[in-house]
Amino acid sequence: xxxxxxxxxxxxxxxxxxxxxxxxxxxxxxxxxxxxxxxxxxxxxxxxxxxxxxxxxxxxxxxxxxxxxxxxxxxxxxxxxxxxxxxxxxxxxxxxxxxxxxxxxxxxxxxxxxxxxxxxxxxxxxxxxxxxxxxxxxxxxxxxxxxxxxxxxxxxxxxxxxxxxxxxxxxxxxxxxxxxxxxxxxxxxxxxxxxxxxxxxxxxxxxxxxxxxxxxxxxxxxxxxxxxxxxxxxxxxxxxxxxxxxxxxxxxxxxxxxxxxxxxxxxxxxxxxxxxxxxxxxxxxxxxxxxxxxxxxxxxxxxxxxxxxxxxxxxxxxxxxxxxxxxxxxxxxxxxxxxxxxxxxxxxxxxxxxxxxxxxxxxxxxxxxxxxxxxxxxxxxxxxxxxxxxxxxxxxxxxxxxxxxxxxxxxxxxxxxxxxxxxxxxxxxxxxxxxxxxxxxxxxxxxxxxxxxxxxx
Numbered sequence: 001x002x003x004x005x006x007x008x009x010x011x012x013x014x015x016x017x018x019x020x021x022x023x024x025x026x027x028x029x030x031x032x033x034x035x036x037x038x039x040x041x042x043x044x045x046x047x048x049x050x051x052x053x054x055x056x057x058x059x060x061x062x063x064x065x066x067x068x069x070x071x072x073x074x075x076x077x078x079x080x081x082x083x084x085x086x087x088x089x090x091x092x093x094x095x096x097x098x099x100x101x102x103x104x105x106x107x108x109x110x111x112x113x114x115x116x117x118x119x120x121x122x123x124x125x126x127x128x129x130x131x132x133x134x135x136x137x138x139x140x141x142x143x144x145x146x147x148x149x150x151x152x153x154x155x156x157x158x159x160x161x162x163x164x165x166x167x168x169x170x171x172x173x174x175x176x177x178x179x180x181x182x183x184x185x186x187x188x189x190x191x192x193x194x195x196x197x198x199x200x201x202x203x204x205x206x207x208x209x210x211x212x213x214x215x216x217x218x219x220x221x222x223x224x225x226x227x228x229x230x231x232x233x234x235x236x237x238x239x240x241x242x243x244x245x246x247x248x249x250x251x252x253x254x255x256x257x258x259x260x261x262x263x264x265x266x267x268x269x270x271x272x273x274x275x276x277x278x279x280x281x282x283x284x285x286x287x288x289x290x291x292x293x294x295x296x297x298x299x300x301x302x303x304x305x306x307x308x309x310x311x312x313x314x315x316x317x318x319x320x321x322x323x324x325x326x327x328x329x330x331x332x333x334x335x336x337x338x339x340x341x342x343x344x345x346x347x348x349x350x351x352x353x354x355x356x357x358x359x360x361x362x363x364x365x366x367x368x369x370x371x372x373x374x375x376x377x378x379x380x381x382x383x384x385x386x387x388x389x390x391x392x393x394x395x396x397x398x399x400x401x402x403x404x405x406x407x408x409x410x411x412x413x414x415x416x417x418x419x420x421x422x423x424x425x426x427x428x429x430x431x432x433x434x435x436x437x438x439x440x441x442x443x444x445x446x447x448x449x450x451x452x453x454x455x456x457x
Contacts, residue, residue, distance in 0.1 A: 017347065017348065017349045018054075018348065018349070019050065019052045019053055019054040019063055019348045020049050020050045020053055020054065021053070021054045021055075021056070022034075022042075022045075022046055022049055022053050022054065022055050022064075023049070025056055028058070028059075029058055030055070030056025030057055030058055030059070030060075031055050031056055031057065032056075032057050032058055035055075035057065039333060039334075039440045040333065040361065040438060040440055040444060043064070043333065043334065043359040043361065043362045044359075044361075044362045044365060046064050046066050046359075046362065047066040047067075047362060047366060049066075050066065050346075051065070051066055051067045051070060051345075051346040052064070052065055052066070052070065052345050052346045052348040053066060055357075060086070060355070061354070061355070062086075062336070062355045062356070062357045063345070063348065063350060063354060063355065063356045063357070064356070064357045064358065064359070065345065065356055065357070065358045066358075066362065066363075066366075067346075067363075067366075068363055068366075068369060068393040068394045069393060070345050070346055070358075071358045071363065071393075071396065072393045072400070073345065074337050074345070074356055074358070075337075075396070075399065075400040075401040075403070076400050076401040078343065079401040079402050079403075080340075080402070081339065081340055081341050081343055082337040082338065082339055082340060082343075082356065083103040083104070083337065083338045083340050084101060084102065084103050084336075084337070084338065084403070085335070085336025085337045085338045085355050085356070085357065086336050086338070086355050087334065087335060087336040087357075088100065088101045088336070089101070093210070093211060093214045093215075094185060094214040094217070094218075094264065094268075095261060095264060095265050095268075096218070096257070096260070096261035096264070097257075097258065097261050098110070098258070098261030098262045098264065098265045099111060099114060099262060099265060099406065100265040107402070107403075108402075109247055109249075109250070109252070110254075110258075110262065111406060112247055112248065112249065113242075113245040113246075113247055113252075113253075113254060114242065114245065114262060114406055115406060116241070116245065117238055117241045117242065117245070118406060118407055118409065118410055120409075122241075123310075123409055123410050123413055124310045126160075126164045126410055126413075126414070127310045127313075127410075127413045127414065127417050128309070128310070129160055129163050129164055130160045130413075130414050130417045130418060131307050131308050131309070131417050131421060132307075133156055133159050133160040133163065134156060134160075134308075134417060134418045134421035134422065135307060135421055137152060137155070137156045137422075138421060138422060138425045138426060141426065141453045142453070143453060143454060143455045144452060144453075144454070145452070145453070146431055146450050146451070146452050147450070147451060147452075147453060148448075148449065148450055149278075149279050149282050149283070149428065149446075149449040149450070149451045150275070150276075150279045150445070150446055150448075150449045153274070153275040153276075153278040153279045153282075153418075154179075154182070154271065154272075154275040155179075156275070156278075156418060157270065157271040157272075157274040157275040157278070157414070157418075158175060158178055158179060158182075158271045158275075159175070160270075160414065161266075161267050161270040161271050162174070162175035162178075162267075164237065164238050164270075165237055165238040165239050165263065165266070165267060166224065166237055166238075166239055171224060171239075173220050173223070173224065174217075174220050174221055174224050174267075177216055177217055177220040178217065178267060178271065180213075180216070181213035181214070181216055181217045182268075182271065182272065184209050184210065184212075184213040185210065185213050185214065185217075185268075217264060218260060218264065221260045221263055221264060222256070222257075222260055224239070225239070225243070225256045225259060225260055225263075226256070228240070228243065238263075238266070239259070239263060242254060242259045242262060242263065243259055266407060269405065269407060269411070270407065270410070270411070270414070272442070272443065273411055273443060274411055274414050274415055274418075276330070276443045276444075276445060276446075277323070277326060277327050277330070277415055277443075278415055278418055278419065279446055279449055280326045280327075280329070280330040280446065281322060281323060281326040281415070281419055282419075282422070282428045282449075282451065283326075283430075283436055283446060283449055283451075284322070284325070284326050284329070284376045285322065285428070286428055286429055286430045286451060287376070287430070288376055291322060291376070291378055292427065294318055295318055295319055295322055295419075295423055296423055296427075296456065298316060298317070298318045298319055299316070299319065299420045299423045299424050300424070302315045302316055302420075303420055303424050305424075307421070308417045308420045308421050308424070310413065310417075312420065313413060313416050313417070316416055316420055318378065319416055319419055319420055319423075320381075320412075320416060321378035321379065321381040321382065322378045322419070323412070323415055323416060323419065324378075324381045324395075325376055325377060325378045325380065325381060326376070327397045328364045328365075328370070328395065328397070329364070329365070329374070329376060330361075330438070330443065330444055331360040331361045331363075331364045331397050331443070332359075332360045332361065332397065332442060332443050333359055333360075333361050333440060333441070333442065333443070333444060334357060334358075334359050334361075335357065335358055335359075335360070335399070336355055336356065336357045337355070337356050337357075338353065338354070338355055338356075339351065339352055339353060339354045339355075339356065340352065360396055360397055361444065363394070363396070364394075364395065364397070366394075369394045370394075398411070423456075424456070425455070425456060426453045426454065426455060426456060427453070427454045427455075427456055428451040428452070428453055428454075429451060429452050429454060430450075430451055430452075431450040431451060431452055434448065434449075434450055435447075436448060436449055
């Protein structure tokens with residue numbers, strides 16, 4: 001039987017002021033076991049319980065928002081009333097005091113300092129680097145010889161970000177460490193974010209692996225920054241831009257530790273988000289040959305035989321539709337915010353200091369917003385497509401408001417160039433018998449993705 005979603009009245013009248021609790025709560029552990037066993041299914045199930053649902057992770061209560069309207073209120077409408085939440089606090093061993101974890105005046109200052117590095121002129125240069133790296137990757141493939149698409153996309157994204165970030169050979173140790181540490185960090189991020197803090201000191205394998213990988217990565221970035229010395233202004237890469245950045249309002253610059261924290265966040269987002277999304281794009285194209293044909297035809301018309309250039313991107317409209325649809329289907333799993341003052345959402349009272357959470361993954365599969373939400377349908381992104389709310393409300397893969405991803409334009413350009421470069425040379429078909437599942441992580445990962453390159457004539 002289909003459950004009818006509870007809809008709170010906008011003024012909250014007729015409500016008790018308390019959020020309904022997700023079913024299945026157990027003494028002491030709350031909903032932790034359900035979340036551990038199937039986080040994707042758990043968050044999707046909450047939309048049938050209410051607009052604001054209480055979830056207990058041990059003794060930690062969280063109010064999960066299941067409608068685009070309430071999420072928009074928290075991120076944009078009343079964005080100053082909500083700060084970073086528990087997930088971001090719990091990831092400080094990796095990201096430190098960077099833009100990913102901070103709030104308020106300091107956060108705004110850091111955005112001012114970092115934003116020039118993502119000016120369109122710099123993005124054009126970064127995308128030229130990405131195009132070269134994608135062409136180099138394509139030259140390493142052999143027709144009919146199986147590749148791991150997830151591995152190839154991670155290597156591509158990391159090589160491109162490393163070339164963008166560091167000059168010459170100085171960044172090679174850092175790039176190698178990211179290759180080594182990234183899978184470990186990804187495995188541990190979701191667990192670290194939701195498990196009780198009192199468990200952090202326990203020498204369980206998940207804790208040891210996460211803390212060791214985070215410490216290794218921070219240490220090697222510190223070494224690279226130190227080796228840059230005092231002549232960083234002339235290197236012309238991202239690290240040099242960050243070291244030389246000066247706040248136009250205050251004249252302040254960033255110290256080495258702050259540059260390290262920001263650099264780790266940029267490298268992590270620029271590799272993992274891009275690599276995972278690229279992997280899902282090629283998986284979906286392999287499952288939908290008609291969409292693949294349309295994308296190939298567009299790439300042939302727009303790009304031709306040469307390299308993909310930044311000026312091609314506005315004309316790759318169907319390719320962008322494919323990207324948006326793959327990202328909708330395979331979005332980040334969970335983000336949190338903390339109420340900085342008492343608030344009311346959907347008639348539910350949110351006390352100061354309480355945690356609210358939302359799942360872009362579940363929001364992007366809401367049938368009330370996206371008809372036939374589990375189907376891969378790039379045409380739903382055409383202008384004038386019916387049945388969608390304004391994008392700011394219903395589609396937030398990069399967040400929204402004051403904490404929106406600062407590098408979203410770069411990520412879009414990076415992914416489109418990689419897709420078009422591969423599509424101009426190869427078809428990727430699934431290895432027969434392969435079953436691809438989503439594994440829970442910050443962004444759900446393919447369990448395996450072996451594919452076979454076939455040269456396009």
